[in-house]
Amino acid sequence: MKLQLALDLVTIPEGIELVKEVEAYIDIVEIGTPVVINEGLRAVKEMKEAFPNLNVLADLKIMDAGGYEVMKASEAGADIITVLGVADDSTIRGAVEEAKKQGNEIMVDMINVKDIEARAKEIDALGVDYICVHSGYDHQAEGKNSFADLSAIKRVVKHAKTAIAGGIKLDTLPEVIQANPDLVIVGGGITGQQDKKSTASTMQQLVKQGR
Numbered sequence: 001m002k003l004q005l006a007l008d009l010v011t012i013p014e015g016i017e018l019v020k021e022v023e024a025y026i027d028i029v030e031i032g033t034p035v036v037i038n039e040g041l042r043a044v045k046e047m048k049e050a051f052p053n054l055n056v057l058a059d060l061k062i063m064d065a066g067g068y069e070v071m072k073a074s075e076a077g078a079d080i081i082t083v084l085g086v087a088d089d090s091t092i093r094g095a096v097e098e099a100k101k102q103g104n105e106i107m108v109d110m111i112n113v114k115d116i117e118a119r120a121k122e123i124d125a126l127g128v129d130y131i132c133v134h135s136g137y138d139h140q141a142e143g144k145n146s147f148a149d150l151s152a153i154k155r156v157v158k159h160a161k162t163a164i165a166g167g168i169k170l171d172t173l174p175e176v177i178q179a180n181p182d183l184v185i186v187g188g189g190i191t192g193q194q195d196k197k198s199t200a201s202t203m204q205q206l207v208k209q210g211r
């Protein structure tokens, strides 16, 4: 099981400073959608240059032009790129094809997918690398989480790795780990803490106890 840090509400220099603090405790650093909107793919490039040994995920949440957008993110240095589960199969196929060419990985974000189990089964057959259940900021504001969705995809996904994101904090991490995802994604649960280093370190220890 691995830990991904999501950077959403920071500038590039703030993100780099933050990763310096917790680099030893994370496996993947995510350039969040708001950062890509504010700063462009330059944020991916600068993060990869600053931390060549970390995997960098570009959270583009691709909805169309899968192949083209994966190509641009790959040029910027992304190792993993996100595509939406609600996108058309042709978009996901294009993204997978391009990522394979570039030696990168595709994560499908299941945010707002209504029939999680059925769609996860279809997406798994498209050859993606990760399927991620996700309660976004707006769902979190309504008190929702994705813990049940994680169990649902674990029942049907046979090939892809599974991931979970959305409002995960130190106190809810043990429940997440029990469901045994391959990857846990944490944003505010680390970036919003006073002591980011010790929070990330404790989270890493818990995640490592999972498989």
Ligand SMILES: O=C([C@H](O)CO)[C@H](O)[C@H](O)COP(=O)(O)O
Pocket: 006, 007, 008, 030, 032, 033, 034, 059, 135, 136, 137, 165, 166, 167, 168, 185, 186, 187, 188, 189
């Ligand atoms: O993808 C995300 C969200 O849609 C905003 O871009 C976040 O990276 C994801 O939710 C993880 O962040 P936290 O919810 O703060 O843990």
